[in-house]
Amino acid sequence: MSNSRRLNSDDRDYRLSKLIAEPLPGWKPKSEKVEAFSSDTVGCGLSAVRLFDTGRGDLSFAVSLVASPIAAGMAQSLNAAPGRRIKFDGRSILIDDMGTMTLPLGRIMVTVWGPAPEEDKRALLEILDFRAIERASAPQ
Secondary structure, rough: EEEEEOOOOOOOOHHHHHHHHOOOOOEEEEEEEEEEEEOOOOOOEEEEEEEOOOOOOOEEEEHHHHHHHOOHHHHHHHOOOOOEEEEEEEEEEEOOOOEEOOOOOOOEEEEEOOOOOHHHHHHHHHHOOHHHHHHHOOOO
């Protein structure tokens, strides 16, 4: 079972949306949402998603903060997941057979997916401040 609710800019945890990448030159933002969610598999958390049109295909970028002890195990389970891995800024990113890129950063899972070419997904990852995302995942 999964539940979610949209957050708005008055919600304290809307600041998670500040971690979403801005569009690169020539890209157009299509939509953005911030939601609280609960799931049987990962517990509860927050997710911020932005959809871009890169001119070569749509690309979605998400940061998901999981507020449970399961978050630490997510990185370990990704190590065992099928797919290829690339090193990016000293971090291991999983690329599954659909081209989805997944990177755990503390309690935050960064995910980039969509029909846009891998080159566009890598370009988006290059502009991210991984340390800021890791700091945001630290318990307050």
